[in-house]
Amino acid sequence: MLDTTVPAALEHMQTSRPKSEEVLALAQRVEEQVISEIEKENINIKSADDADALISLIRRTLRTYEGGSSFSLTPELISHLTSYIWSNLKGAGPLEPLLRDENIWEIEIVAPNRVFIRRSDGRRARVYLSFYDDSHVQRVVARMLDRSLSTNKKLDPALGIQDSQLEDGSRIHIVHPELAAEGHMLINIRKFATTEKITLFELGREGFLSPESCDYLTEAARSGASIVISGAPGSGKTTVLKAILNSLPSSYRIVSAEEVLELRCKLPNFAQMQTRPRRPERPEIELRTLTNAFLRMTPDVVVIGEVRDRETLPFLMTLSTGVQGLTSLHARSARHALERLRLLAQLSERPITASSATQLVGDCLDLVVHCARQGAKVGVKEIVSVEDPQLVREEWLFSTTTLFERSSLFEPLEENGHAKLTLGARTRDHQQR
Template structure:
């Protein structure tokens, strides 16, 4: 592999020649022209080596010319992982610190790097400029930025005045390359069992509200979209997201995303979008991810009789309910609202919690839990019923021995039945 100093010197020479010749990097055929210039500079380098000017020759001219073209016209060291379907997340901490996460292959540090901070900034600017749907620019004054690339990937940026070491830090979370659009497709790849898919399909059609929990990158948004695809097409769906990710195949969908503030316009955050849900006559309200102040208006919307779906970061189904309550407690507009009242609001709003995780074999549903009405007033704990849970570690969830009063009643009202409890399943008397 050519050392970084040699690559940088060849790049500088090619860049100067391209600029002096008036080459437009966006013009058709620019890559061929730059490739030709790179090979000329490599040949000149090797002639100088024979004359004793350089201490080493460039052996793989094609590989180095390719890197020159990628660095000057493309996405530099990010092009290969961006094109690799096995890579689902890229993380850049500094010019020489690029890491990737893979579905199947080894995760870790990428074998290429940027030259310096300016190279990172130039590449990131190009990535954002090419994202025609995001309508955003690299703006250090924002501190933190989010955008969506044209292929659906999510971009999160931490600007140098916030990042350690004064570097641009950013993540790109890619879609899998396979657009899952139904619960049946998720069953086919092993994300959930056929029985769980059937139950979720019934839950959606019975208008139960579902909270989908898991760690970052665990497939929450994908499952949410597949559940929403099962909705009655006559329903009106209103969605709110930080950046557009959901693609719900229904005719009456009103989708909104946040926008950053500018000197000439005010910002619109997720809470403001969610607070306006009830003015948009939704049958179903969807929040792409609940993280902060939007938790309260979401629960107020759902407790008014609107069906809802949302995702949340949590390590288990019960933890998801606790985190949702905590977000409400931390919201500045809640005031002195008692914890018991917030727990009651969560209980009234959420019917089912589904938890996922990303394991060695891919994304899997690990548990499905029903939220029950509390037995008495004033309780701050959540009364839940495990519906699907693994009998043993590492196995897919199966129907438990438990019966949910709430879910059974709601399904019956819609003319459907809950799969019967498993007599020997999880939770059965020993």
């Protein structure tokens, strides 16, 4: 039976660099020979029925090099290399062990021989699992895209930058060689956390936020509060967004729009939409276009996975009709999140002044939940209530009240006495639901 423990397939590469290069060169030669023999032996590489024949061909080819290498081609190494070559032909090649390791959160490829990982505790490390060359990287990535969940399943250098969602839910971001200074494809894979906490209660139990703030956010979300989750990349924004979504009543209709499908919602009436890149004879569908369709889908709650551009103003305009909204964005603090939303609203094709954008943001939003990363720890650092904007010297300014905060993630998230649910005119009559 095929040994699928690919991490050990190139164990030589991690213990001895000169030997690892020789092992890699041998694997490449054998793989090229196997590819040339596949057609002769009438093996269908995509068919599960021909799996045994392919494994046998790889092993037979490897054995022809016994005694002809500068290192011992032991039965164990033959088994490992068989797995490695098999993975190159049918799977994710050198990335296979990294994708399977639940302690690895992100994979970063800078060059065929420069692969880095970010562990779940936040630490980065270089791994000496190498591709043969640039074409090897492209073959593996093309195969991963072909099996992806996205509408565009082809590796297309003309796009320059591509984003997709792999079959296990992981996100892949690709910068094509033409845009990279060293001419190598740059790749980031953000893995899908199968054990991720998806309720506020679970997050509270893990110390991501406090029990009191869990109760408050649950009550706020169920009372119609529009909430923005802010923070730096990797600070847990999407985790909090999903947890808030799953705290809503099951009778709600949720309509969402994302570039890469990340939201998991257990509510039955969850209409999830995804953008589409430009393709021959098919126009691009942006987040802004999907956002403009929200109101025609009779939502109770509208969600944008992350606002970054021209979708911001139509999203806020949707909230101004009284519909509840949830989204996330990158920001340094809760206050900075409001300022960024104002700026993004002004980037819209419709002209809007800073003063009008401030009023719109302040009128539409109720809460900002700011997340942070501190070393290996992530969590909510502050929860802020958005009050009515204040007119000061003929300029509209944001007004906020801090409800929960902590100076360090290693300290408890404390309530400061202001945590009262005040939604004003946007409070809904939930007795009618």
